[in-house]
Amino acid sequence: MRLFAAVLPPAPVVAELAASVDALRALPGGEGLRWTEPSGWHFTLAFYGEVADDVVPELSERLARAARRTAPFALAVRGGGQFGRGRALWAGAAGDLAALRLLAGRADAAGRKAGVAMEEHRRYRAHLTLARSRAAWEVAEYVRVLDLFAGREWAVDELTLVRSRLPVSGVAGEQPRYEVVGRWALGSDG
Numbered sequence: 743m744r745l746f747a748a749v750l751p752p753a754p755v756v757a758e759l760a761a762s763v764d765a766l767r768a769l770p771g772g773e774g775l776r777w778t779e780p781s782g783w784h785f786t787l788a789f790y791g792e793v794a795d796d797v798v799p800e801l802s803e804r805l806a807r808a809a810r811r812t813a814p815f816a817l818a819v820r821g822g823g824q825f826g827r828g829r830a831l832w833a834g835a836a837g838d839l840a841a842l843r844l845l846a847g848r849a850d851a852a853g854r855k856a857g858v859a860m861e862e863h864r865r866y867r868a869h870l871t872l873a874r875s876r877a878a879w880e881v882a883e884y885v886r887v888l889d890l891f892a893g894r895e896w897a898v899d900e901l902t903l904v905r906s907r908l909p910v911s912g913v914a915g916e917q918p919r920y921e922v923v924g925r926w927a928l929g930s931d932g
């Protein structure tokens with residue numbers, strides 16, 4: 743299974759961001775981008791890649807432990823930026839970013855301790871991918887609009903393990919499908 747750990751924004755936060763993204767889609771060049779679907783918006787904490795079925799129980803137990811050790815915290819979608827010279831446009835985060843980084847570190851460690859072969863550890867940067875492009879494109883206006891976005895704050899109270907099913911049909915515009923395979927409440931250790 744292709745898996746990652748994530749924080750999923752609640753429906754009212756997604757709806758609020760979706761209204762702002764509609765304005766981005768209307769900007770010149772917006773029609774040429776591959777926009778991600780709101781149903782798939784998430785803050786990735788740790789990407790595990792392909793994980794053998796027999797490793798998932800150990801990974802799940804370690805993620806449950808990471809969640810129990812992390813108190814709920816406040817987060818909001820705010821601002822944005824780009825990666826790869828305009829190949830990816832993203833929305834950023836505000837709130838208790840130290841707690842978000844701590845949870846990301848714990849999710850990363852859970853994968854490594856469960857025996858998941860992971861990429862080299864990099865400093866965590868909270869982002870929610872909104873659009874991608876195969877070629878570099880001018881993102882300044884998109885980032886300017888995102889910089890004005892300040893979403894409502896919510897209490898992050900769970901850690902999720904998500905399965906990603908990549909498109910295989912070759913249909914233009916087809917999106918990955920995400921399904922939650924595990925949820926753990928934060929701070930349940932008391």
